[in-house]
Amino acid sequence: MPSSNVMWVEKYRPQKISELVNQKEILGSINSMLKNQSEMPHLLFSGSAGVGKTSAALCLSKEILGEHSKDYTLELNASDERGINMVRERVKKFSRFAGLDTEIPFKIIILDEADEMTTDAQTALRRIIEDTAKICRFILIANNLSKISLSTPNSFAIIATLIHIPFLSCLQ
Numbered sequence: 041m042p043s044s045n046v047m048w049v050e051k052y053r054p055q056k057i058s059e060l061v062n063q064k065e066i067l068g069s070i071n072s073m074l075k076n077q078s079e080m081p082h083l084l085f086s087g088s089a090g091v092g093k094t095s096a097a098l099c100l101s102k103e104i105l106g107e108h109s110k111d112y113t114l115e116l117n118a119s120d121e122r123g124i125n126m127v128r129e130r131v132k133k134f135s136r137f138a139g140l141d142t143e144i145p146f147k148i149i150i151l152d153e154a155d156e157m158t159t160d161a162q163t164a165l166r167r168i169i170e171d172t173a174k175i176c177r178f179i180l181i182a183n184n185l186s187k188i189s190l191s192t193p194n195s196f197a198i199i200a201t202l203i204h205i206p207f208l209s210c211l212q
């Protein structure tokens with residue numbers, strides 16, 4: 041697709057953690073996690089529309105997995121099915137597939153708009169998260185945290201709320 045036809049939200053999406061503007065608190069946590077990747081917890085990003093949740097998750101995956109990020113990242117978003125079959129078919133299959141490249145610490149599963157998942161799907165997901173903790177890290181993204189029923193203090197160590205960036209700070 042010619043670059044002139046790419047939607048601006050993709051064209052200007054930050055590609056590296058260092059390109060994310062502001063969000064000092066969350067970036068501080070992310071940068072310290074990156075120094076000790078094997079200890080990285082599962083993550084839950086929340087915040088209103090457009091604050092950079094998806095961008096932060098994708099940047100994190102690229103930063104950790106480098107050239108392997110496409111092969112070892114599963115990104116599911118709002119256009120995908122949200123029920124238990126999606127969890128069984130896609131998440132379970134991806135989390136279980138073997139052949140972990142020795143250069144990467146784990147596979148990354150990004151579930152965008154996870155608050156739209158059904159309760160059954162969240163229950164199934166919780167089981168998968170527990171079973172595959174050694175080889176997968178999950179990044180859940182939600183606008184509405186109260187609709188996430190699977191997060192327990194043990195399974196998600198960081199709940200980061202990205203904040204709205206005042207327009208002027210983007211121009212600095």
Ligand SMILES: Nc1ncnc2c1ncn2[C@@H]1O[C@H](COP(=O)(O)OP(=O)(O)OP(=O)(O)O)[C@@H](O)[C@H]1O
Binds near residue numbers: 049060061062
């Ligand atoms: N911290 C940031 N630094 C630089 N650009 C940003 C930042 N946050 C958002 N943007 C810009 O806004 C666009 C939308 O960001 P993104 O899709 O990550 O938001 P989101 O929180 O996932 O929104 P939604 O809830 O609608 O999915 C990005 O393509 C990027 O251009």
Ligand SMILES: [Mg+2]
Binds near residue numbers: 093094095
């Ligand atoms: Mg998003």
